[in-house]
Amino acid sequence: MIFKMNILNNIESIRKEFPILNTTVNGNKLIYLDNAATSQTPNCVIESISSYYKNLNSNIHRGVHTLSQIATEKYEDTRKKFSNHFNARSSSEIIFTSGTTHSINLVSSGFTNFLDDKDEIIVSQLEHHSNIVPWQMLCEKTGAKMKVIPMNDKGELDLNAFSNLLSDKTKIVFVNHVSNALGTVNNIQEIIEKSHQVGAAVLIDGAQAVPHFKVDVRKLDVDFYVCSAHKFCGPTGVGILYGKKEWLEKLPAYQGGGEMIDEVTFEKTTYSELPNKFEAGTPNIAGVIASGIALDYINTIGLENIKEYEDYLLNYATEKLLEIDGMKIYGESKNKTSVISFNIGSIHPYDIGSLIDNLGIAVRTGHHCAQPIMDFFKIPGTIRISFCFYNTTEEIDTLINALKKASTMLS
């Protein structure tokens, strides 16, 4: 058991919890620096999934038999865990989905009922495509117009410009808490307050925030907050949607099916109460329970410890990267999580990515599903490294040497 601690002093025992970190890639020990895409999975989460199928597999919310009752209890306990973690008013404000994208689509699709061609909705220039495209589809259906909060050269949102975009026509604002491509932590508190002043709802995409620091939805007074379990050491295929009760009650059901009904006749169906109204069909029970174990795991390590250690890695890597000739870092906000996006001279990020993959180093290259950001900087893409609390300064040193070698080969 790991208690609150200084991660640096316990890094070896933490790393032992992640079996994949012993993998070799192309004959080299894996150095995994693509944590913003997905984080790795500790033994306790892997065991939770395995144990579910070995000991507990059954369908929830419907069986009177023992296994079904225990599985239901574990599933609903997990909802309570997330409700407590995010400080929701009640666990019925937590909906399990298949991921952040699903959560956003659930909300954007529901807003079809609330918008017409006189309305406006606001996005930011820093968004992942998954927080752009569902809303564009909403605009196509309703005729509403989408406005964009611009950003500056450091990759920070211009909140004065945001104020000017807001009006009584604004119905919903959707912004990420942390940019996946640049790591910028946005001042969402101010965005939420200003949006509420004109009566607009706010959805925050917290996929890149929840793994790195504590989020309190009540303190933020946010209307919707969404994230994915696989970004915080959980399994893929599980998303969390927090929604204020009044909003979730107002939103229409997203998918029809079992579990989400109250009574069904061929004439009319009435829907269940929250949260079941939004969880049609058999959910990813094993995944949801394991996501709760992942949440426990990061909370045992401690999000304050995680933040402190990841900031240390971020500063160390930033300093070392800047020693490389031609280094250009994109996203220079003072308020960042452990993501660094960069290019070296005019070398294509794909070329660097291909070469260092040979040396066992996993990074992301390309536009990171955020083409508007790349258009802003007029580049085809970047190399992105993103840290988790199991990464080390030694791994960063190996990366730096690999980058120097690649850069020499490609210049």
Place this chain on the structure above:
Amino acid sequence: MKIKEIQDQIVEEFDIFDSWMDKYEYLIELGKSVPVIDDINKTDDNIIKGCQSKVWLHAQENDGFVEFSADSDAIITKGIVSLLIRTFSNQRPDDIINASLDFIDKIGLRQHLSPNRANGLNNMIKKIKFYAIAFSKTK
């Protein structure tokens, strides 16, 4: 030289290298010698879909033979394209259509590309074959 012979030659060249780092170094060298496409042909129509980097491929017929030119903003991609061009340029359309491409697997390149990147490579090969089909029909 026939397509088959060129491919065998490429496989021989790559056999010299022990590590993929050395093979990449060679690809980078090759990338610098691609018959570069004229700017006028760097059109959106000539961009190959599915590549992480931008790749343009153009073809023209010269006396019954197809000549390819290409460019990419990534040098390793250019190296790969240069091997394709070396294999297929100055060949007759029917020979290109009927050729089976084996050097990519023999030098281990396909295993070395992620599915995304291998998809880009397949699209390059498809485009080369489409050009050959088009020229064979205009004969």
